[in-house]
Amino acid sequence: DAKTTQPTSMDCAEGRAANLPCNHSTISGNEYVYWYRQIHSQGPQYIIHGLKNNETNEMASLIITEDRKSSTLILPHATLRDTAVYYCIVRDDIYNFNKFYFGSGTKLNVKP
Amino acid sequence: GAVVSQHPSRVICKSGTSVKIECRSLDFQATTMFWYRQFPKQSLMLMATSNEGSKATYEQGVEKDKFLINHASLTLSTLTVTSAHPEDSSFYICSARDAQTKNTEAFFGQGTRLTVV
Numbered sequence: 001d002a003k004t005t006q007p008t009s010m011d012c013a014e015g016r017a018a019n020l021p022c023n024h025s026t027i028s029g030n031e032y033v034y035w036y037r038q039i040h041s042q043g044p045q046y047i048i049h050g051l052k053n054n055e056t057n058e059m060a061s062l063i064i065t066e067d068r069k070s071s072t073l074i075l076p077h078a079t080l081r082d083t084a085v086y087y088c089i090v091r092d093d094i095y096n097f098n099k100f101y102f103g104s105g106t107k108l109n110v111k112p
Numbered sequence: 113g114a115v116v117s118q119h120p121s122r123v124i125c126k127s128g129t130s131v132k133i134e135c136r137s138l139d140f141q142a143t144t145m146f147w148y149r150q151f152p153k154q155s156l157m158l159m160a161t162s163n164e165g166s167k168a169t170y171e172q173g174v175e176k177d178k179f180l181i182n183h184a185s186l187t188l189s190t191l192t193v194t195s196a197h198p199e200d201s202s203f204y205i206c207s208a209r210d211a212q213t214k215n216t217e218a219f220f221g222q223g224t225r226l227t228v229v
Contacts, residue, residue, distance in 0.1 A: 032216070034217065036220075038156075041203070041223070041225070042222055042223060043116075043118075043205050043207075043220035043221050043222045043223045044156070044205070044207075044220045045220070046217045046218070046219060046220075049216070049217060087155070093216050099146065099158060099161065100146075100156075100158070100207070100218060101158060102148075102155045102156040102157070102158075103155060104155050105155060
């Protein structure tokens with residue numbers, strides 16, 4: 001039941017910022033936006049999440065548009081180890097607590 | 113973040129046999145855990161919700177008699193693939209959330225790659 005649309009793949013030069021977009025035009029008022037990434041043959045890794053305010057942590061920044069219909073994950077200085085599939089997920093934290101429905105994600109290729 | 117551990121990381125079994133996969137929350141308690149399956153080049157698909165002390169709830173299309181889930185303690189959930197067939201070969205991943213915090217993010221295990229021959 002993925003409610004997000006992401007580009008299939010993106011390239012980024014090492015050391016540059018990686019900006020990964022996500023469309024979630026049908027998001028409802030109590031749904032959060034979560035970002036996870038999956039490095040090949042590993043379990044997904046939590047990155048960041050937010051409701052309507054922009055968020056920043058040690059890994060990334062999350063920019064959510066004012067109408068909340070889209071968001072952008074920013075990796076400020078991409079490294080080769082950031083090559084992974086990045087998943088944007090919207091989730092109702094009240095009624096579907098902890099359930100994540102994954103879409104197809106964006107394969108980010110960080111190149112030297 | 114919190115640590116979720118799966119065992120084994122890889123398993124090969126013969127067709128018709130059963131295989132058990134364990135999911136443990138190492139440094140927190142989890143009243144609910146989740147099981148996912150991922151086929152090659154595809155995304156994760158939620159299979160079921162494992163509830164401590166009660167029956168698991170399965171997503172539509174997932175056979176509960178084929179994928180037995182037991183959540184006997186606050187730190188352990190097991191998934192048993194019964195009468196495995198080659199089409200059950202997949203990457204199985206569990207996730208859990210720390211029930212004693214207000215944090216809402218879930219943490220995932222490293223996955224178990226099952227190959228049925």
